[in-house]
Amino acid sequence: MFGSSFQEISYTAPLSAPLENDAFHRPGEGDWRVIVFPGTPCNKLLFTRLLWTAPADLDMVVLSRPGFGRGQAQVYPDFDEQVAAAKPFLPGGEFGDKKIVTLGVSYGGELALKAALDFPEAVKGVVTVAALIDEPHDYALELEKLGDVEGIQPYVPNRWLKVRKEIAGRRAQIGPLLDRAAKIEAPVEVIHGDFDAIVPKSNAQKLMRVLPKERAELEIIPGGTHYLELQYPRRLHKAIGRVIERAACNRRKARAK
Secondary structure (H helix, E strand, C coil), rough: EECCCCCCEEEECCCEEEEEEEEEEEECCCCCCEEEEEECCCHHHHHHHHHHHCCCCEEEEEEEEEEEEECCCCCCCCCHHHHHHCCHHCCCCCCCCCCCEEEEEEEHHHHHHHHHHHCCCHHHHHHHHEECCCCCCHHHHHHHHHHHHCCHHHHCCHHHHHHHHHHHHHHHHHHHHHHHCCCCCCEEEEEEEECCCCCCCHHHHHHHCCCCCCCEEEECCCCCCHHHHHHHHHHHHHHHHHHHHHHHHHHHHHHHH
């Protein structure tokens, strides 16, 4: 049975300078909340099917990542600032206490992992979807470089300039993040399509090499594109369900000791 419809909400994100931000929220009846970190450029409209098909017991939040909310002109390439936008939805935040699964798509995959590493008591599971861990396909890199062509910058939309700054900024941060990944305590589902034309599936394989083997599972989806949240939303819900079950199993084992 599917849950209720979602609504757009506004809230104050506790960045280093507090930011008025927005998100889609689909209330759920159960104990679990899924916090979704979209990719770049951030567009929470891409996640409407994921919200509509969510089980009724899941509380779902899709963030407008800092820099892409309504009226936000500034770019926020720092991972700490991006993850801070999720804090009000964590236990102790203004939206109530629930057990958390983070789900990150593309650039957001890094943020979903970082949230679990920064808040291990709150984040009980992680799902990465087409996560940008290394680099995109070569032709996507060439598109990124177009912004450096002399004389073109005045004509580049601000949204694309933000994308370029985020992609450039992640390169200095991804190494330290992956160095920490071996210490992740939450179960992780790594999902990637084998027909992803933006981020090659080798990114998923690289991620699996740094995650603890006993906590990480890999699913390569045949025919899957970069937009699995649109293409196969129910497969992502199944991955969320597996993470929740694994987290619950780990908790039962810990209690039995």
